[in-house]
Amino acid sequence: MNPTDPTSSGNEQRQQVARIADAVRRRVLEHTLKHNGGYLSQACSSAELLATLYLRIMRLGPSQAPLTPRPFAGVPAADNPHAFTGADYNGPKAPDLDRFIFSPVHYALVLYSLLIELGRLGPDALDAFNRDGSTVELIGAEHSPGHEVTAGSLAQAISQAGGIALARRLRGEPGRVWVFMSDGEFQEGQTWEAFAALTHHRIGNLGVYIDANAQQCDGAMDEVSTIEPLAERLRAFGAEVHEVDGHDSDALTAAAEGFGNGDRPLAVIARTDPCRGIERMRERAPKLHYVRFKSDAEFKAYEQLLYKMRAQEASANAASHTASSQTTLGHTG
Numbered sequence: 001m002n003p004t005d006p007t008s009s010g011n012e013q014r015q016q017v018a019r020i021a022d023a024v025r026r027r028v029l030e031h032t033l034k035h036n037g038g039y040l041s042q043a044c045s046s047a048e049l050l051a052t053l054y055l056r057i058m059r060l061g062p063s064q065a066p067l068t069p070r071p072f073a074g075v076p077a078a079d080n081p082h083a084f085t086g087a088d089y090n091g092p093k094a095p096d097l098d099r100f101i102f103s104p105v106h107y108a109l110v111l112y113s114l115l116i117e118l119g120r121l122g123p124d125a126l127d128a129f130n131r132d133g134s135t136v137e138l139i140g141a142e143h144s145p146g147h148e149v150t151a152g153s154l155a156q157a158i159s160q161a162g163g164i165a166l167a168r169r170l171r172g173e174p175g176r177v178w179v180f181m182s183d184g185e186f187q188e189g190q191t192w193e194a195f196a197a198l199t200h201h202r203i204g205n206l207g208v209y210i211d212a213n214a215q216q217c218d219g220a221m222d223e224v225s226t227i228e229p230l231a232e233r234l235r236a237f238g239a240e241v242h243e244v245d246g247h248d249s250d251a252l253t254a255a256a257e258g259f260g261n262g263d264r265p266l267a268v269i270a271r272t273d274p275c276r277g278i279e280r281m282r283e284r285a286p287k288l289h290y291v292r293f294k295s296d297a298e299f300k301a302y303e304q305l306l307y308k309m310r311a312q313e314a315s316a317n318a319a320s321h322t323a324s325s326q327t328t329l330g331h332t333g
């Protein structure tokens with residue numbers, strides 16, 4: 001099935017999101033073991049959300065970029081014709097197509113892994129991860145696969161996305177702008193200034209999906225500085241707000257239905273679990289932000305888990321292959 005095939009049924013799309021989300025977690029765990037470090041809890045919380053955005057919500061064209069990521073060619077400048085944008089992996093810029101702005105760029109490993117699973121990046125793309133001169137950055141930037149803006153200083157991307165959305169509206173483009181954010185970014189003043197500006201300018205073509213995993217780098221959000229009641233606060237700022245289970249692909253998709261013709265920004269609070277799919281991570285709470293294994297025993301336990309995830313993935317793939325060949329036989333027989 002073509003990932004963006006609009007004729008595939010809701011059931012097929014749901015299954016595909018689940019399969020891809022599991023594969024993203026497996027790939028991020030693999031990488032975390034190989035390098036003894038990684039943003040693993042972010043994969044646990046956001047895998048279904050990001051997969052749903054790419055597979056069911058955003059209208060994107062095919063990737064315009066090579067499967068093997070290009071080396072860094074300098075920052076964009078009038079005298080640098082070689083600079084490029086990582087947004088090429090999200091398809092061409094066209095009036096009717098959507099734009100994707102990836103904000104919490106420490107989640108980059110999760111996005112690269114998703115792009116690999118979707119076939120927008122080659123399977124070896126992570127070999128260049130965090131290497132000097134590579135665009136496959138640990139903290140993604142505007143040249144990194146899937147990224148359109150540099151947002152390592154968190155909460156800046158929504159302001160840039162607001163400008164893009166306003167420009168698109170002024171040009172009469174029907175394409176929407178989607179922003180993926182983390183909940184820690186709602187502890188920052190810039191996010192609220194951006195929402196104030198979005199409603200002031202009646203930006204109704206920008207939708208934000210928030211990975212509300214209740215964690216940030218110093219621990220649990222509520223312990224560091226609460227952002228609740230988030231839904232009420234966003235409504236008070238003039239946004240159309242939905243609060244959904246962030247692992248439920250149907251609920252995530254339904255929140256975006258029909259969006260793009262009104263005059264209010266959309267904010268979808270996706271409540272997620274930072275240990276989803278990797279139960280063992282709960283031992284580490286409340287410090288889940290970056291995983292580095294503390295002992296051989298812990299490393300081996302996660303390695304065993306990886307083998308189990310690989311085996312489950314192989315049998316799920318075999319089952320889906322058998323099901324699809326039976327469907328084909330059913331049609332022809």
Ligand SMILES: Cc1ncc(C[n+]2csc(CCOP(=O)(O)OP(=O)(O)O)c2C)c(N)n1
Pocket residue numbers: 042104106152153154155182183184185213215216217218288289
């Ligand atoms: C403006 C700014 N302040 C602080 C940081 C340092 N920082 C990096 S990640 C992070 C946590 C952000 O929260 P969140 O993304 O919700 O955490 P996660 O769910 O990934 O644990 C912080 C404070 C930063 N990158 N930018």
